[in-house]
């Protein structure tokens with residue numbers, strides 16, 4: 301809705317109103333509900349708990365300690381103010397040299413120290429959001445296509461398409477093989493795009509995956525590098541969760557694979573990495589995004605573009621100092637992984653108590669929760685949305701339905717677990733357990749009535765009364781959930797997803 305007196309249709313440009321912002325999904329309803337009634341342990345204990353936000357709040361204490369111990373790293377302290385004029389004036393789009401060096405070094409550390417990055421290839425942007433758009437701008441013309449394995453990060457619909465005119469063709473992955481991406485599936489989508497006369501410019505991967513939390517193995521990555529080289533299309537890997545890994549094998553960066561694959565099988569000019577400190581350091585508000593390309597022309601073009609989304613020089617200065625502190629970085633990465641692992645374990649164990657399983661994962665700030673058994677109709681997305689509304693309005697948890705990530709199977713939900721304290725997590729788990737047990741009670745009564753015909757006959761009247769009441773209560777739950785207002789949220793969930 302526009303401001304009073306405005307007529308956005310007539311005033312705004314075609315590109316601004318082209319609907320490619322991806323914000324017209326039902327997804328907003330949960331955020332509106334959360335905004336209206338946010339949970340607080342003491343002030344609003346019956347409010348909605350935010351589980352739709354992929355934010356890492358588990359290690360902010362370590363960063364705060366470092367800031368206290370290093371006051372000279374900021375220009376707004378007694379110890380750092382002598383640098384104020386130089387830093388406040390600095391606006392070179394290359395960025396501070398020591399910032400680029402520190403970021404390149406940190407990117408290597410975040411990938412287990414198995415790869416190195418060249419500071420001359422580090423280009424700044426406003427978060428990974430800006431980095432993803434920049435890379436699209438550099439590589440594709442309006443109407444060109446990028447293939448993306450689905451389910452995929454919901455905000456890609458906006459970030460990759462809106463201002464660039466790029467189109468997305470999903471590479472559908474399914475539960476039949478635990479949503480694993482195969483080179484065959486990519487080949488199938490590539491062929492399909494070509495058959496419909498689309499020009500495929502590249503493939504985008506998120507590794508580790510948002511929303512799945514899974515990681516690509518080295519062999520698959522190698523196959524994909526060979527595939528793009530053979531087809532002469534680009535490979536962009538969004539590695540924003542590179543160090544947000546808590547179990548299983550090591551995360552394998554495409555940077556490692558580039559070194560591993562036979563030189564005749566890889567054209568490095570086609571390989572690009574997107575990174576950010578939003579997840580691995582838990583600093584989404586700092587808006588530190590990175591385009592790292594092996595292609596000189598892309599580095600040069602992206603650098604010019606970076607004028608639109610520079611990281612503030614104050615932030616650069618502080619991070620240059622923090623990320624060059626070897627002891628701090630090593631301890632932070634280790635502790636972050638440990639705390640994420642514990643949190644993930646507590647959360648998934650709690651879900652198991654409610655007979656809820658999740659896709660096995662080893663990274664990310666969320667789980668991919670399987671609620672297919674709770675759908676009224678297992679094959680319908682309407683049922684998914686129906687259940688989702690109950691979860692928001694009755695269970696009072698804002699989780700994200702799989703359909704908003706373009707999942708092709710109804711019944712999957714992304715649930716974030718690192719954006720809250722332990723007590724809030726306990727409340728969330730209790731709410732889920734109570735909801736499922738109520739739901740199960742209804743089913744048990746129905747089963748018992750099916751099985752025991754004799755008892756049912758003997759207690760026909762009594763049973764009928766109980767059954768209709770329980771069914772009614774569950775149906776009511778559905779109907780109440782469905783009747784909630786579907787007005788759009790003024791705040792974009794995608795901005796904070």
Ligand SMILES: Cc1ncc(COP(=O)(O)O)c(C=O)c1O
Pocket residue numbers: 354426427428429430453506510538540576577578584588589796797
């Ligand atoms: C895969 C992926 N890419 C990009 C982003 C945007 O990150 P940033 O806050 O750095 O813009 C997110 C945030 O959730 C994400 O999950």
